[in-house]
Every structure is written in structure tokens, then in C-alpha cells.
Amino acid sequence: MPQTDQWRFCNKCNAMFYDGWPNKGNCPAGGGHQSQGLMFTLPHDVPPTATAQDQWRFCNQCNEMFYDGFPNKGNCPGGDSHQSQGYMYVLPHDVPPTAATQNQWRFCNQCNAMFYDGFPNKGNCPAGGGHQAQGFMFCLPHTVPVPIDDG
Numbered sequence: 001m002p003q004t005d006q007w008r009f010c011n012k013c014n015a016m017f018y019d020g021w022p023n024k025g026n027c028p029a030g031g032g033h034q035s036q037g038l039m040f041t042l043p044h045d046v047p048p049t050a051t052a053q054d055q056w057r058f059c060n061q062c063n064e065m066f067y068d069g070f071p072n073k074g075n076c077p078g079g080d081s082h083q084s085q086g087y088m089y090v091l092p093h094d095v096p097p098t099a100a101t102q103n104q105w106r107f108c109n110q111c112n113a114m115f116y117d118g119f120p121n122k123g124n125c126p127a128g129g130g131h132q133a134q135g136f137m138f139c140l141p142h143t144v145p146v147p148i149d150d151g
Contacts (some may be wrong), residue, residue, distance in 0.1 A: 003043050004087060005143070007065065008035035009116055013077075014123025014131060016040065016065040016105065016114040016140075018058055025063025028077040028111075028126040033063060038102060038142040044087035053136060056089035056114065057082075062126075065089065065114040067107055074112025077126040082112060093136035105138035106131070114138065 006020035012029035024032030042065075048054040055069030061078025073081035091114075097103040104118035110127035122130030 001043050002045050002087075003041045003141075004089075005039055005041040007040035007042050007140075008033075009037050010034055010123075011036035012124065014115045014117075014119070014121070016116070017063045018065075019063075021063075023063070025059075026061060026076075026078040027124075029124040040102075040140050040142045042089050042091065042140065044089045046090050048090055051095050052090045052092050053138075054088055054090045056091050057084035058086045058089075059083055060085040066112045067114075068112075070112070072112075074108075075110065075125070075127040077111075091138050091140065093138045095139050097139050100143075101139045101141050103137055103139040105140050106133035107135045107138075108132055109134040 008019040010033035012034050013027050017033040019035045027033045057068040059082040062076050066082040068084045076082045106117040108115050108131035111125050115131040117133045125131045
């Protein structure tokens with residue numbers, strides 16, 4: 001199954017963003033996204049199933065994962081609406097978590113971004129306030145990031 005790693009949680013806005021380039025995109029909390037925690041490896045370009053939703057895309061303005069299945073592309077912190085680029089991600093939902101997955105990832109019905117809904121603070125949504133969860137409970141595959149050896 002084709003997959004892409006280097007997807008991360010932003011500890012400023014709670015969104016899922018691609019952390020594989022020096023440019024960290026536009027974070028609605030200001031500046032670029034700031035990665036924390038797990039490294040997610042997400043499947044793409046495979047058929048959807050009853051427990052894996054397609055139409056998830058990378059936004060080339062903000063680096064966030066957003067749902068591209070509606071005519072309205074959501075509010076993008078990089079300006080106007082999200083702009084899709086690259087792979088069509090197919091994300092697992094409504095399945096039990098394992099040691100290699102994390103649940104509580106949700107779709108925000110204000111900005112269309114994937115965000116982590118496991119904290120009382122719902123992050124910063126570019127539409128204003130915190131993210132608002134709707135729809136499926138996504139359970140995303142991950143690995144633990146390797147610490148950087150500064151010695």
C-alpha cells in the first residue's frame with residue numbers, strides 16, 4: 001500500500017500538517033506549524049472502504065490535511081480556501097485503536113482540516129475559535145519520531 005510519512009500534529013493549532021519540508025506552512029495560530037509527538041504514515045491512492053474515507057488532500061498553502069470532497073474547500077490559514085495538491089489520502093475511521101494507531105482525529109466542519117480532538121482545547125481554527133468536530137472518528141497509523149542526536 002502506498003504511504004507517506006512525516007505527517008505531524010501541530011501543537012499550536014491541533015491540525016495535521018505535512019512536516020517534510022523546511023517551510024512549515026501557514027498556521028492559524030501565527031507563523032508556521034510546530035510539530036509535536038508522533039510521526040504519522042498515511043495511506044494514499046488506494047480504494048476507499050466502509051472504514052477508510054478518501055478525498056483527503058494536502059493543501060499547498062498551509063500544509064494541512066483537509067477534506068476535498070465538498071465544493072466548499074474550507075477556510076485556509078494561507079488565505080481563502082484550501083488548494084489541493086498531490087496524493088489522494090484514504091484515511092481509516094471508526095476502527096479500534098492499536099499500539100500503532102491514534103484515534104480522536106476529526107474533520108473540522110468550519111475549515112475542513114483534520115485536527116486532533118483528544119484535548120479540551122480544540123486548537124485554533126482559521127474560521128475563528130476552536131475546531132468543531134463532525135463525522136467519523138479517524139484512527140491514524142503512526143511511528144514514534146526518532147530523537148535528534150545533537151552530540
